[in-house]
Amino acid sequence: MTQSFDAAMQAFAPALPLAVGLSGGADSTALLLACARRWPGQVQAIHVHHGLQAAADGFEQHCVRLCEGLKVPLVVQRLDARHAPGQSPEDAARQARYKAFEAVALDCKAQAAIKSIAIAQHADDQAETLLLALSRGAGVAGLAAMPARWERAGVAWHRPLLQVAAGDVRRWLGAQGQSWVEDPTNSDERYTRNRIRAQLLPALDAAFPSFRDTFARSASNAAQAAELLEDLARQDLALVGAPLHITRLQGLSRARQANVLRHWLRSTHQTTPAAAQLGELLDQVAACTTRGHRIHIKVGRGFVVRTGPILDWYNPQVLVP
Template identity: 75%
Template sequence: MTHSVEAAMAAFTPMLPLAIGLSGGADSTALLLACARRWPGQVSAIHVHHGLQAAADNFEQHCITLCAQLEVPLTVQRVDARHARGQSPEDAARTARYQALQAAVAAHTVVPASIALAQHADDQVETLLLALSRGAGVAGLAAMPAQWQRGGLAWHRPLLEVPGADIRRWLQAQHQTWVEDPTNSDERYTRNRIRARLLPALEAVFPAFRATFARSASHAAQAKELLLELAEQDLAQVGNPPRITALQALSTARQANVLRHWLLIAHQTTPASSQLAQLQQQIRACTTRGHRIHLKVGRGFVLRAGAVLDWYN
């Protein structure tokens, strides 16, 4: 079951004061308007100026005007969100946006207890479909969480169960304008192709797809938590760095799970599926003292160092 803006906001109980990530688009405009009305004097806004398109100045001006009308303090963070070679433009912009939000807090430009972002039900479906298209595992299929902790702050997505069209209808009923991002109609971006072509088809065939997809993402998020708990327990048993004989005693699935966890928490890298399968094959074959392991994994290499695995880049 999808929620209305009013129902979503009634269920939203963040720690105050609250900062809103304000792009100037319909979704964040609605989120700021609703929060400023509910908690007057307790809400601030952070706008990230990406500098990637001519319309960026119009977004900033909309945010300045809106915040002045609502008497909400506004911080503008200017970033260079150009993507590096091999990086998608969407990923680069998203990374720059999160870094800018955290930088505003770290600089004490704003001092919130919570930050709210305006992703909605359609964004969640698009994220899930992108994860499926990439062959993602449970972590990817968990899509976007409704709330999480990062950098000592509570982060929230209160509109995650509200369809984008409902948000726009709500804004129109409030006689509130917003700015349309011209890149949203550019189908060179995969997410935009999903929005323009797949979502209407899903609507026609499965009218309740937003709610059912959200339920699947929630199930995946629970499974992700269980896998993390198991990985932590197994890593405590096999050691850090992991002992090869202890890894060999685990089932294939648990071994893969703990290896991913070790590589992520100890070395901040993630193996490709083919790399992980090759590493597990070498671990199984490692039954003699002279067996050598030296494999490209993630951003570096896993090698055998006596009785344990090691990693370097």
């Protein structure tokens, strides 16, 4: 169920000291303000300067002034978050931001300066993430959307506002008399997430006022299913081996073959097959009944190949000549 901002913060109990990701926008400003008031002297902020727009310097200046007023230490990470060919700008910025947070986390952890990191995504962000996943035909892992807590770089990460509606965050912040900055790109509907925010969420609010709660339940159900599939994939990978023994792989149902292949490629080779690539690979595994059957299929950033009784994956760009 959605919560009020105050209720969500009251329930938030991270290990201290705590770092808060601070963009300067309303959500992260509210989160930092609430945390700094609740745990004075135990909170610091991390601001990532993406270097993507002229307004970024203004975001940093706002964060500096805010943290000075709150007497909160601020770490600023400057980076180049330009996207690679074929990558969305939003995804590139998000990945760069998490890498920057992780770098600060590792540095601070070595100094025993932080034990937890909090970031300010809220219930509307969760709904947008689920809708994005649906628009891309994602499986249950994608439909699980964003977890409220996870471990990364030896630090506990939290999203304490994940059950708070965006409007409630801004109303709370306005009541405190605290200003924030608006990212001008947030109104640019060339970006898919912005179109969802501007066009779909208001329509959903009008037609299904409880959509934030029901979407959150669906995401939670998908997360449980994804966890079960991950457990099954680990068991099947132990059975078929890595690299994969073709005959043992063929002993599994097609659905379990797909599950273990995705898990193997992601966990061992850090690559993800497209749906068409995985479908072709499954067809070739089913047809592989003779010694001379050749398998050489583009999957992710490399190729899945047959070598005798096994399937393996390689990336020709990282092979040593």
